[in-house]
Amino acid sequence: MDENFIKPSEWLSNLKLRVSYGVTGNQGIAPYQTQGGLTRTTYAWDESPAFGFRSSTLANSDLKWESTETYNIGMDFELYEGRVNVNMEAYNTNTYDLIMLRLLPITTGFNQVLENVGNTRNKGFELGVNSVNIDQNNFRWNTDLSFFLNREEIVELFNGKQDDIGNQWFIGQPIQVYYDFKKTGIWQLNEEAEAAEYAREPGQIKVLDLDESGTVNDADRMILGSRQPDFVANIANNFTFENWDLAFTTYVRWGNTIYVPHFNPASGKRYNHLALDYWTPNNPTNAHPRPDDDVQGSLQGSSQAYRDGSFIRLRQLSIGYSLPTTLNERMSVTNSRIYLSGENLWYWTKSEMSKFNMEPEWSGNAGLMPAIRTFVLGINVSF
Amino acid sequence: MLLFGACTEDLLQEENIRTPVADQHFNTPEGFNDLVRSSYNFLRSYYGKEEGHMLTTLGTDIWGAGYGSVQSFNNYDGGMAPSHGFYWNVWSGFYQGIATCNTVISRFSEVEGMSEDEGNVRLGEAYFLRAMYYHILVMHWGDVPLELEEITTVKTTATRAPEEEVYGQIVEDLLLAESLLPDVPSDYGRATKPAAQALLARVYLTTNQNIKATDYAKKVIEDYNFSLLDDYAEIWNIENQINSEVIWAVQYTRDERLNEGGNRSHLYFLMEYDFEPGITLDIAYGRSWVRYFPSRFYLDMLQETRWKDSRYEKIWKEVWFANHEGSLLSDQNLGDTALLVVPYDIPQEVIDAKADKYTIFDIDRIYDGENPIGKKSRWPTLFEKHTDPLRSSNINIEGSRDWFVFRLSEMYLIAAEALMKEGKLVDGVDYINTVRRRAAKLGHESDMEISPNELTIDFILDERALELAGEMFRWPDLKRTGKLLERVRLYNPEARPRIKEMHLVRPIPTNMIDRITNKDEFLQNPGY
Numbered sequence: 023m024d025e026n027f028i029k030p031s032e033w034l035s036n037l038k039l040r041v042s043y044g045v046t047g048n049q050g051i052a053p054y055q056t057q058g059g060l061t062r063t064t065y066a067w068d069e070s071p072a073f074g075f076r077s078s079t080l081a082n083s084d085l086k087w088e089s090t091e092t093y094n095i096g097m098d099f100e101l102y103e104g105r106v107n108v109n110m111e112a113y114n115t116n117t118y119d120l121i122m123l124r125l126l127p128i129t130t131g132f133n134q135v136l137e138n139v140g141n142t143r144n145k146g147f148e149l150g151v152n153s154v155n156i157d158q159n160n161f162r163w164n165t166d167l168s169f170f171l172n173r174e175e176i177v178e179l180f181n182g183k184q185d186d187i188g189n190q191w192f193i194g195q196p197i198q199v200y201y202d203f204k205k206t207g208i209w210q211l212n213e214e215a216e217a218a219e220y221a222r223e224p225g226q227i228k229v230l231d232l233d234e235s236g237t238v239n240d241a242d243r244m245i246l247g248s249r250q251p252d253f254v255a256n257i258a259n260n261f262t263f264e265n266w267d268l269a270f271t272t273y274v275r276w277g278n279t280i281y282v283p284h285f286n287p288a289s290g291k292r293y294n295h296l297a298l299d300y301w302t303p304n305n306p307t308n309a310h311p312r313p314d315d316d317v318q319g320s321l322q323g324s325s326q327a328y329r330d331g332s333f334i335r336l337r338q339l340s341i342g343y344s345l346p347t348t349l350n351e352r353m354s355v356t357n358s359r360i361y362l363s364g365e366n367l368w369y370w371t372k373s374e375m376s377k378f379n380m381e382p383e384w385s386g387n388a389g390l391m392p393a394i395r396t397f398v399l400g401i402n403v404s405f
Numbered sequence: 406m407l408l409f410g411a412c413t414e415d416l417l418q419e420e421n422i423r424t425p426v427a428d429q430h431f432n433t434p435e436g437f438n439d440l441v442r443s444s445y446n447f448l449r450s451y452y453g454k455e456e457g458h459m460l461t462t463l464g465t466d467i468w469g470a471g472y473g474s475v476q477s478f479n480n481y482d483g484g485m486a487p488s489h490g491f492y493w494n495v496w497s498g499f500y501q502g503i504a505t506c507n508t509v510i511s512r513f514s515e516v517e518g519m520s521e522d523e524g525n526v527r528l529g530e531a532y533f534l535r536a537m538y539y540h541i542l543v544m545h546w547g548d549v550p551l552e553l554e555e556i557t558t559v560k561t562t563a564t565r566a567p568e569e570e571v572y573g574q575i576v577e578d579l580l581l582a583e584s585l586l587p588d589v590p591s592d593y594g595r596a597t598k599p600a601a602q603a604l605l606a607r608v609y610l611t612t613n614q615n616i617k618a619t620d621y622a623k624k625v626i627e628d629y630n631f632s633l634l635d636d637y638a639e640i641w642n643i644e645n646q647i648n649s650e651v652i653w654a655v656q657y658t659r660d661e662r663l664n665e666g667g668n669r670s671h672l673y674f675l676m677e678y679d680f681e682p683g684i685t686l687d688i689a690y691g692r693s694w695v696r697y698f699p700s701r702f703y704l705d706m707l708q709e710t711r712w713k714d715s716r717y718e719k720i721w722k723e724v725w726f727a728n729h730e731g732s733l734l735s736d737q738n739l740g741d742t743a744l745l746v747v748p749y750d751i752p753q754e755v756i757d758a759k760a761d762k763y764t765i766f767d768i769d770r771i772y773d774g775e776n777p778i779g780k781k782s783r784w785p786t787l788f789e790k791h792t793d794p795l796r797s798s799n800i801n802i803e804g805s806r807d808w809f810v811f812r813l814s815e816m817y818l819i820a821a822e823a824l825m826k827e828g829k830l831v832d833g834v835d836y837i838n839t840v841r842r843r844a845a846k847l848g849h850e851s852d853m854e855i856s857p858n859e860l861t862i863d864f865i866l867d868e869r870a871l872e873l874a875g876e877m878f879r880w881p882d883l884k885r886t887g888k889l890l891e892r893v894r895l896y897n898p899e900a901r902p903r904i905k906e907m908h909l910v911r912p913i914p915t916n917m918i919d920r921i922t923n924k925d926e927f928l929q930n931p932g933y
Binding site: 057058059060062063064065066067068069070071072073074075076077080081082125126127128129130131132133135137181187188189220221222238239240315317321 | 425426427430436438439440441442443444445446449472475476477482483484486487488496497500501503504505507508550552556557558559560561562563592593594595647656657658659660662663664665780903915916917918919920921922929933
């Protein structure tokens with residue numbers, strides 16, 4: 023606000039614009055990783071050891087530096103004498119010669135090689151708002167909001183703009199996608215004839231015949247989604263009234279697809295399972311297939327375990343009481359506060375994960391543990 | 406304010422002072438030997454493992470799928486899909502084995518300091534192993550990629566070579582191996598000349614080069630000190646795995662550090678014995694994974710011939726004794742007979758009369774005609790060939806039995822079949838009768854002999870079912886003789902409605918097809 027063409031006004035007390043550009047390299051490669059390595063194998067001559075060594079890592083002499091180029095534009099401003107602070111940022115990051123392990127056809131003898139696999143782009147937007155909503159009569163309420171979205175996409179691979187199914191890398195998609203059959207339901211009793219055409223029986227999983235070829239095979243797989251969320255937001259509200267304070271934080275992750283292993287149960291009665299809604303002739307559901315003791319897992323079983331992973335979570339809630347000054351003086355302390363707080367008290371998600379109280383917040387497969395609520399009762403004292 | 410920082414190419418001079426490890430190590434005698442030893446490792450991805458058994462036992466005429474099995478492999482349904490892990494495990498294991506053999510062959514001329522004799526033998530081993538890996542791959546998958554050289558740069562394409570070309574290469578490799586390998590190995594388990602000749606006999610038989618098949622079978626039978634053991638049961642004595650009938654075996658060991666996964670065959674043919682009164686799991690009886698179930702056709706064949714043929718009683722188990730105090734029947738004591746499972750009929754009154762002493766499963770309780778009754782978990786059990794009471798505990802799945810890849814009796818059967826196909830029935834019948842006489846019960850040798858006009862392909866297949874049971878031969882035998890569809894349709898009720906021409910080859914694993922970049926040329930086997 024020090025420039026001549028704009029001066030602080032009643033409502034706008036500060037405005038800052040910033041732009042940046044930079045290029046960095048990635049040096050996260052272990053020493054000797056690109057030189058090609060040997061691995062030990064085990065065998066025996068009768069009862070004597072016959073260890074051996076064979077080539078297990080393919081050397082890649084063409085490997086070069088990975089570089090990341092970022093454009094960044096941001097704006098910060100203050101409103102109403104600092105009552106509201108906003109900062110926002112948009113960025114566009116391109117990564118060139120991304121270094122990743124690329125899976126190879128095993129007929130070469132090697133399963134993978136470290137390579138510059140292509141270019142990716144990450145575009146995103148971040149917003150932060152801090153505002154003091156009410157501040158009078160010993161009552162104050164302020165809110166901190168942060169909002170973040172990121173779109174990752176593969177721009178190009180080693181063969182140009184061609185998808186690589188073997189590694190599940192698709193042009194225009196994030197690096198991690200779920201590529202699998204799409205479950206459309208369970209074959210019902212009145213669909214027995216059609217099911218037979220697909221070599222299935224009532225009670226088994228029905229998947230989309232994507233190319234309408236009349237059989238279900240690998241060509242029917244499709245991109246079902248990705249763990250990349252549409253956006254992530256965190257809202258913290260703080261209230262103080264005289265000696266009391268109350269705060270709660272809400273966290274939102276929206277638009278990600280997740281895979282929940284427990285929703286693809288292994289068959290066979292020796293495993294414990296969740297009480298899923300599974301098909302029987304008397305329960306013609308479309309949720310889960312008929313349990314079958316004779317098989318270890320359902321055909322295309324993984325297709326029944328993908329869910330919308332969006333959730334809203336009450337991350338934290340705390341109530342506190344700061345003891346009055348007179349009491350503090352008597353105890354010869356400077357400050358003291360008693361509080362009760364709870365973490366992860368409640369969450370909402372669309373899928374039945376909440377029914378089983380599964381933890382929705384995972385970076386990989388979801389729901390592997392129950393969501394744990396924590397309560398803390400404490401005293402802060404400072405001398 | 407602006408800051409600049411940069412480095413240009415002229416300022417940085419680089420010099421590579423490291424040689425790739427492979428080049429440094431593999432051209433020394435020690436490194437070359439390491440490489441050759443590692444070529445053997447991948448035999449263990451198939452022989453003695455569930456993958457190998459599943460692909461050769463199920464979907465045939467003499468076996469059915471017990472309830473622990475992947476039923477799809479037996480009834481040829483949609484579960485026999487390219488995505489199934491078993492196909493990938495064998496395919497990837499064997500191609501890594503082939504790549505290692507190719508490295509040996511490619512680098513052989515660069516090795517310094519190794520004696521010519523030793524080097525030639527090692528080279529012969531690599532040729533033999535490569536042929537071993539390819540002969541299984543081509544048998545299951547048909548046209549397969551033929552990789553013959555070490556690969557040192559990224560290669561993302563592959564081409565399926567026609568079967569004939571692959572078999573041609575296998576024969577070429579084996580003839581080279583034959584010329585380089587010794588009669589007796591320097592270390593037990595290494596490839597030998599008779600092993601190469603045995604594989605040649607097998608491969609020539611598969612490709613209908615019958616005269617050569619006979620020649621090579623004869624070489625193995627006559628030129629060395631191999632001989633059939635007098636007692637069929639003695640072949641399977643776990644304390645006597647190095648015996649005169651074994652031509653070459655994949656090694657497994659008692660030492661768990663060297664066993665790497667072990668021989669797991671002891672798990673697969675067992676029925677669920679521990680659910681019957683008086684019996685509990687016991688290392689002598691084994692850990693039962695309830696995989697393979699003899700078909701009605703097979704049980705009838707075994708029952709019909711057992712009066713003269715000792716093989717049923719020597720390797721199949723019908724009786725279990727009580728070992729569990731807590732579940733004894735009212736008139737049963739420890740050590741008494743607790744369970745009897747037999748392939749013939751016992752009158753119901755007898756079964757009921759014995760109900761307080763022991764449980765009986767007769768053929769009518771196991772089978773209703775050709776269809777298995779109930780849970781497919783009780784049957785007479787192929788036992789002696791695989792049982793492993795030497796494991797550290799019953800839970801331990803890693804067994805130590807060597808897997809006999811070539812046994813002398815197979816050579817006799819190859820000769821019999823090859824001669825029969827050439828119309829030389831009198832000569833052929835001699836060979837099969839040698840095997841049958843050995844198998845005969847005392848005093849019934851002449852009952853076991855057959856006359857020349859009884860020597861037909863069906864008789865040979867039946868004989869192989871009795872002699873080579875559970876040794877990973879059945880599916881290959883049926884495919885090779887062109888009898889897979891016929892016999893499966895006759896004797897396997899679960900597969901009958903579904904088996905088709907396309908099933909003569911297996912699906913190429915999904916991981917392979919997904920990862921190649923020349924997808925329009927490299928096609929999946931039709932129908933999958």
